[in-house]
Amino acid sequence: MAGRFAGRRVVVTGGGRGIGRAVALAFAAEGADVAVLARTKEQVDAVAAEMAPLGGRYVAVSCDVGDAEQVAAADRQVTEAFGGVDVLVNAAGVFTMGPSADFPADQVNELLTTNVAGTLRCCQVFGRHMLAAGAGKIVNFGSLLSFTAFPERAAYAASKAGVVQLTRVLGVEWAAAGVNVNGVAPGMIRIETPHPAALAEDDIVARIPAGRRGAPADITGPVLFLASADADYVNGQTIVVDGGWLSYGYL
Incomplete structure:
Protein backbone atom coordinates (compact mmCIF):
# COMPACT_ATOMS: atom_id res chain seq x y z
CA MET A 1 0.00 0.00 0.00
CA ALA A 2 1.31 3.44 -0.91
CA GLY A 3 1.91 5.97 1.82
CA ARG A 4 4.60 7.81 3.77
CA PHE A 5 5.15 4.81 6.01
CA ALA A 6 4.78 1.99 3.51
CA GLY A 7 6.89 -0.94 4.69
CA ARG A 8 7.63 0.65 8.06
CA ARG A 9 7.01 -1.50 11.11
CA VAL A 10 5.28 0.45 13.87
CA VAL A 11 4.45 -0.46 17.47
CA VAL A 12 1.81 1.64 19.26
CA THR A 13 1.33 1.01 22.97
CA GLY A 14 -1.93 2.15 24.50
CA GLY A 15 -3.40 1.72 21.04
CA GLY A 16 -6.75 0.35 22.11
CA ARG A 17 -8.60 3.64 22.53
CA GLY A 18 -8.40 7.41 22.48
CA ILE A 19 -5.26 9.02 21.13
CA GLY A 20 -3.36 5.73 20.84
CA ARG A 21 -6.10 4.25 18.67
CA ALA A 22 -6.09 7.35 16.43
CA VAL A 23 -2.30 7.10 16.08
CA ALA A 24 -2.42 3.40 15.18
CA LEU A 25 -5.08 3.99 12.52
CA ALA A 26 -3.17 6.98 11.12
CA PHE A 27 -0.04 4.88 10.61
CA ALA A 28 -2.08 2.09 9.03
CA ALA A 29 -3.69 4.60 6.66
CA GLU A 30 -0.18 5.70 5.65
CA GLY A 31 0.77 2.15 4.67
CA ALA A 32 2.62 1.02 7.81
CA ASP A 33 2.59 -2.43 9.32
CA VAL A 34 1.16 -1.76 12.78
CA ALA A 35 1.32 -3.68 16.04
CA VAL A 36 -1.33 -2.41 18.45
CA LEU A 37 -0.68 -3.04 22.15
CA ALA A 38 -3.29 -2.49 24.85
CA ARG A 39 -4.27 -4.09 28.13
CA THR A 40 -7.40 -5.87 26.92
CA LYS A 41 -7.93 -8.25 24.03
CA GLU A 42 -11.27 -6.62 23.24
CA GLN A 43 -9.59 -3.25 22.66
CA VAL A 44 -6.80 -4.49 20.40
CA ASP A 45 -9.13 -6.76 18.43
CA ALA A 46 -11.50 -3.84 17.78
CA VAL A 47 -8.69 -1.63 16.48
CA ALA A 48 -7.28 -4.47 14.38
CA ALA A 49 -10.69 -4.85 12.75
CA GLU A 50 -10.60 -1.15 11.85
CA MET A 51 -7.12 -1.53 10.34
CA ALA A 52 -7.93 -4.62 8.29
CA PRO A 53 -9.48 -2.75 5.32
CA LEU A 54 -6.47 -0.42 5.08
CA GLY A 55 -4.32 -3.06 3.44
CA GLY A 56 -1.21 -3.28 5.60
CA ARG A 57 -0.13 -5.99 8.00
CA TYR A 58 -1.25 -5.68 11.59
CA VAL A 59 -0.82 -7.46 14.91
CA ALA A 60 -3.08 -7.13 17.95
CA VAL A 61 -1.29 -7.80 21.25
CA SER A 62 -2.72 -7.78 24.78
CA CYS A 63 0.03 -6.20 26.88
CA ASP A 64 0.38 -4.29 30.13
CA VAL A 65 3.52 -2.19 29.65
CA GLY A 66 4.05 -2.19 33.41
CA ASP A 67 4.73 -5.93 33.29
CA ALA A 68 8.22 -6.82 32.01
CA GLU A 69 7.24 -10.36 31.00
CA GLN A 70 4.27 -9.14 28.98
CA VAL A 71 6.42 -6.59 27.14
CA ALA A 72 8.99 -9.29 26.34
CA ALA A 73 6.22 -11.57 25.06
CA ALA A 74 4.83 -8.73 22.93
CA ASP A 75 8.28 -8.16 21.44
CA ARG A 76 8.50 -11.82 20.48
CA GLN A 77 5.09 -11.67 18.83
CA VAL A 78 5.89 -8.48 16.92
CA THR A 79 9.30 -9.81 15.83
CA GLU A 80 7.74 -13.03 14.58
CA ALA A 81 5.16 -11.09 12.57
CA PHE A 82 7.28 -8.22 11.23
CA GLY A 83 10.92 -9.22 11.72
CA GLY A 84 11.74 -6.00 13.58
CA VAL A 85 10.56 -2.54 14.59
CA ASP A 86 11.20 0.81 12.91
CA VAL A 87 8.91 3.09 14.94
CA LEU A 88 7.68 2.95 18.54
CA VAL A 89 4.92 5.18 19.90
CA ASN A 90 4.54 5.00 23.68
CA ALA A 91 0.95 6.14 24.17
CA ALA A 92 0.15 3.79 27.07
CA GLY A 93 -0.50 5.48 30.38
CA VAL A 94 -2.73 5.53 33.44
CA PHE A 95 -4.25 8.42 35.36
CA THR A 96 -5.41 8.72 38.95
CA MET A 97 -5.73 11.76 41.21
CA GLY A 98 -6.40 12.69 44.81
CA PRO A 99 -5.21 14.88 47.70
CA SER A 100 -1.44 14.74 47.84
CA ALA A 101 -1.22 14.51 51.63
CA ASP A 102 -2.69 11.02 51.69
CA PHE A 103 -2.47 9.81 48.08
CA PRO A 104 -2.27 5.98 48.28
CA ALA A 105 1.16 4.41 47.83
CA ASP A 106 -0.22 1.67 45.57
CA GLN A 107 -1.56 4.30 43.17
CA VAL A 108 1.77 6.13 43.19
CA ASN A 109 3.48 2.87 42.30
CA GLU A 110 1.02 2.15 39.49
CA LEU A 111 1.50 5.58 37.96
CA LEU A 112 5.29 5.37 38.06
CA THR A 113 5.39 1.72 36.98
CA THR A 114 3.18 2.25 33.94
CA ASN A 115 3.92 5.80 32.86
CA VAL A 116 7.67 6.03 33.50
CA ALA A 117 9.07 2.51 33.91
CA GLY A 118 6.72 1.13 31.26
CA THR A 119 7.78 3.79 28.77
CA LEU A 120 11.46 3.15 29.46
CA ARG A 121 10.96 -0.60 29.26
CA CYS A 122 9.30 -0.36 25.85
CA CYS A 123 12.07 1.96 24.64
CA GLN A 124 14.63 -0.62 25.74
CA VAL A 125 12.86 -3.70 24.38
CA PHE A 126 11.63 -2.38 21.05
CA GLY A 127 14.43 0.14 20.70
CA ARG A 128 17.04 -2.62 20.56
CA HIS A 129 15.84 -3.42 17.04
CA MET A 130 16.46 0.18 16.02
CA LEU A 131 19.83 0.41 17.72
CA ALA A 132 20.93 -2.77 15.97
CA ALA A 133 19.73 -1.41 12.62
CA GLY A 134 21.22 2.05 13.16
CA ALA A 135 17.90 3.77 12.50
CA GLY A 136 14.52 4.27 14.12
CA LYS A 137 12.03 6.67 15.65
CA ILE A 138 10.53 6.69 19.14
CA VAL A 139 7.71 9.02 20.19
CA ASN A 140 6.83 9.16 23.89
CA PHE A 141 3.74 10.73 25.44
CA GLY A 142 4.04 13.46 28.02
CA SER A 143 1.26 15.77 29.17
CA LEU A 144 0.54 19.40 29.96
CA LEU A 145 1.31 18.28 33.50
CA SER A 146 4.86 17.54 32.41
CA PHE A 147 5.30 21.31 32.46
CA THR A 148 2.58 22.86 34.62
CA ALA A 149 0.50 21.95 37.67
CA PHE A 150 -3.07 21.21 38.69
CA PRO A 151 -4.02 20.38 42.29
CA GLU A 152 -4.33 16.75 43.38
CA ARG A 153 -2.26 15.38 40.52
CA ALA A 154 1.16 15.17 42.17
CA ALA A 155 2.04 11.58 41.28
CA TYR A 156 0.63 11.78 37.76
CA ALA A 157 2.43 15.06 37.07
CA ALA A 158 5.67 13.60 38.43
CA SER A 159 5.30 10.57 36.17
CA LYS A 160 4.68 12.66 33.08
CA ALA A 161 7.52 15.05 33.90
CA GLY A 162 9.66 11.93 34.17
CA VAL A 163 8.65 10.88 30.65
CA VAL A 164 9.82 14.22 29.25
CA GLN A 165 13.18 13.94 30.99
CA LEU A 166 13.49 10.30 29.88
CA THR A 167 12.86 11.48 26.33
CA ARG A 168 15.62 14.07 26.62
CA VAL A 169 18.15 11.57 27.95
CA LEU A 170 17.42 8.88 25.36
CA GLY A 171 17.26 11.54 22.66
CA VAL A 172 20.82 12.65 23.29
CA GLU A 173 22.13 9.17 24.15
CA TRP A 174 20.79 7.41 21.05
CA ALA A 175 21.13 10.19 18.48
CA ALA A 176 24.57 9.05 17.33
CA ALA A 177 23.17 5.54 16.84
CA GLY A 178 20.62 6.87 14.34
CA VAL A 179 17.62 6.58 16.66
CA ASN A 180 15.52 9.72 17.19
CA VAL A 181 13.68 9.86 20.52
CA ASN A 182 11.13 12.65 20.89
CA GLY A 183 7.73 13.22 22.43
CA VAL A 184 4.38 14.91 22.28
CA ALA A 185 2.51 16.46 25.20
CA PRO A 186 -1.22 16.63 24.47
CA GLY A 187 -3.34 19.35 26.00
CA MET A 188 -7.05 19.18 26.76
CA ILE A 189 -8.06 16.46 24.31
CA ARG A 190 -11.64 15.24 24.02
CA ILE A 191 -11.55 11.46 24.46
CA GLU A 192 -14.16 8.88 25.36
CA THR A 193 -13.03 8.56 29.01
CA PRO A 194 -11.78 12.04 29.97
CA HIS A 195 -9.74 12.78 33.08
CA PRO A 196 -11.57 14.61 35.88
CA ALA A 197 -11.35 18.32 35.15
CA ALA A 198 -9.92 20.97 37.48
CA LEU A 199 -12.15 23.55 35.73
CA ALA A 200 -15.66 23.67 34.35
CA GLU A 201 -15.91 22.83 30.64
CA ASP A 202 -16.72 26.41 29.61
CA ASP A 203 -13.72 27.65 31.58
CA ILE A 204 -11.48 25.06 29.94
CA VAL A 205 -12.50 26.16 26.44
CA ALA A 206 -12.16 29.83 27.39
CA ARG A 207 -8.59 29.11 28.55
CA ILE A 208 -7.57 27.58 25.19
CA PRO A 209 -6.50 30.22 22.64
CA ALA A 210 -7.61 27.95 19.78
CA GLY A 211 -11.14 28.16 21.21
CA ARG A 212 -11.83 24.44 21.48
CA ARG A 213 -10.66 21.22 23.05
CA GLY A 214 -8.40 19.14 20.88
CA ALA A 215 -9.35 15.85 19.25
CA PRO A 216 -7.19 12.73 18.92
CA ALA A 217 -6.71 13.63 15.24
CA ASP A 218 -4.94 16.83 16.35
CA ILE A 219 -2.20 14.68 17.90
CA THR A 220 -1.63 12.26 15.03
CA GLY A 221 0.01 14.83 12.75
CA PRO A 222 2.78 15.75 15.21
CA VAL A 223 3.34 12.07 16.01
CA LEU A 224 3.66 11.12 12.34
CA PHE A 225 6.00 14.07 11.77
CA LEU A 226 8.32 12.93 14.58
CA ALA A 227 8.24 9.40 13.18
CA SER A 228 9.12 10.55 9.67
CA ALA A 229 12.34 11.38 7.85
CA ASP A 230 11.37 15.06 8.18
CA ALA A 231 12.40 14.80 11.85
CA ASP A 232 15.81 13.18 11.29
CA GLY A 244 -1.85 27.40 22.98
CA TRP A 245 -2.86 26.61 26.59
CA LEU A 246 0.65 26.47 28.02
CA SER A 247 1.75 29.70 26.38
CA TYR A 248 -1.34 31.67 27.38
CA GLY A 249 -1.03 33.97 30.39
CA TYR A 250 -4.79 34.23 30.98
CA LEU A 251 -6.07 33.41 34.49
Missing part, protein backbone atom coordinates in the same frame (compact mmCIF):
# COMPACT_ATOMS: atom_id res chain seq x y z
CA TYR A 233 17.54 16.14 13.00
CA VAL A 234 15.11 16.40 15.92
CA ASN A 235 16.38 14.78 19.12
CA GLY A 236 15.13 14.81 22.69
CA GLN A 237 12.30 17.27 22.10
CA THR A 238 8.71 17.20 23.34
CA ILE A 239 6.15 19.08 21.24
CA VAL A 240 3.29 20.54 23.27
CA VAL A 241 0.04 20.17 21.30
CA ASP A 242 -2.48 22.12 23.35
CA GLY A 243 -4.09 24.85 21.25
